[in-house]
Amino acid sequence: MNYTKTLVEYEKELKEAKKKFDKLSKQYKKCRSAYQAEMMYDDLTILNEDIAELQMIVKEMRQQKKLAELDSY
Numbered sequence: 151m152n153y154t155k156t157l158v159e160y161e162k163e164l165k166e167a168k169k170k171f172d173k174l175s176k177q178y179k180k181c182r183s184a185y186q187a188e189m190m191y192d193d194l195t196i197l198n199e200d201i202a203e204l205q206m207i208v209k210e211m212r213q214q215k216k217l218a219e220l221d222s223y
Contacts, residue, residue, distance in 0.1 A: 157211045164204040171197045 153160070174194055181187040 153207065153211065157208065157215065160204060160208050160211065164201065164208055167197060167201050167204060171201060 155163075171194065174190060174197065178187065178190045178194060181190060
């Protein structure tokens with residue numbers, strides 16, 4: 151599969167998404183209204199899906215890199 155970014159860029163994006171998720175999770179725990187909690191929950195769900203997708207991309211790119219290194223020997 152071809153990717154538009156480098157492994158380092160995807161790793162950085164994943165790290166930023168995890169930080170944002172942690173920050174939103176803390177805010178979610180402090181919600182005072184059901185509406186606010188529902189909106190944050192939706193954002194957390196979307197972020198969680200993005201994180202899972204980024205993790206799969208990073209994992210696959212690392213495997214490809216490792217295979218390429220092994221093939222070069």
